[in-house]
Amino acid sequence: MKLNSVEDILSLVQEDEWMMEVLRAAQLLRLPDWWISAGFVRAKVWDTLHGFAERTPLPDVDVVYFDRSQLENAEAVEKELEQKLRGLNGTVPWSVKNEARMHEVNDLPPFGSTVEAISHFTETATALGLTLDEEGRPILAAPWGIEDLLRLEVRPTPLYRENEEYQAIYNRRIMKKKWKNSWPQLQIYSATGELLEEESFQ
Numbered sequence: 643m644k645l646n647s648v649e650d651i652l653s654l655v656q657e658d659e660w661m662m663e664v665l666r667a668a669q670l671l672r673l674p675d676w677w678i679s680a681g682f683v684r685a686k687v688w689d690t691l692h693g694f695a696e697r698t699p700l701p702d703v704d705v706v707y708f709d710r711s712q713l714e715n716a717e718a719v720e721k722e723l724e725q726k727l728r729g730l731n732g733t734v735p736w737s738v739k740n741e742a743r744m745h746e747v748n749d750l751p752p753f754g755s756t757v758e759a760i761s762h763f764t765e766t767a768t769a770l771g772l773t774l775d776e777e778g779r780p781i782l783a784a785p786w787g788i789e790d791l792l793r794l795e796v797r798p799t800p801l802y803r804e805n806e807e808y809q810a811i812y813n814r815r816i817m818k819k820k821w822k823n824s825w826p827q828l829q830i831y832s833a834t835g836e837l838l839e840e841e842s843f844q
């Protein structure tokens with residue numbers, strides 16, 4: 643199946659009953675500026691472009707939101723929210739993070755929104771988010787576009803390309819992930835832009 647646009651990705655999501663159920667469960671929490679990010683979107687697109695009939699299992703489903711009023715005991719609040727989501731759907735590996743605090747974890751200036759936080763994710767193909775509008779239709783955030791995602795290319799976002807310290811973080815992460823074992827058509831690039839050969843991931 644070919645995917646060429648944001649509209650194609652959104653149609654793919656709308657036709658996926660499981661993804662829509664997950665989005666509706668997250669919506670029930672009524673979190674401010676909430677999105678389901680990263681692998682939830684990326685894996686669906688990669689699976690489709692590989693022609694897989696079965697979904698590649700996700701290690702977690704990342705619900706991210708932005709609430710500066712919840713910074714005290716933020717981690718405990720996040721765990722409570724995960725528990726609520728498990729009550730709605732116990733088969734999903736929920737992970738919840740308040741992006742109003744996550745800049746501190748990554749030693750960055752404060753973010754102004756969830757989408758700004760997503761723009762600081764490691765790879766362009768991971769810097770993605772899905773939410774629902776008031777009519778229950780999916781909305782896609784892709785601060786660095788969808789071109790790399792649709793070309794099956796793994797590249798760093800600007801922070802992880804331009805800063806030496808973050809280049810090392812990116813390079814360690816892509817080696818650890820071993821994504822080519824699940825999606826062999828991927829082309830994975832180092833932080834400095836070299837296409838990594840198959841033996842790099844053995």
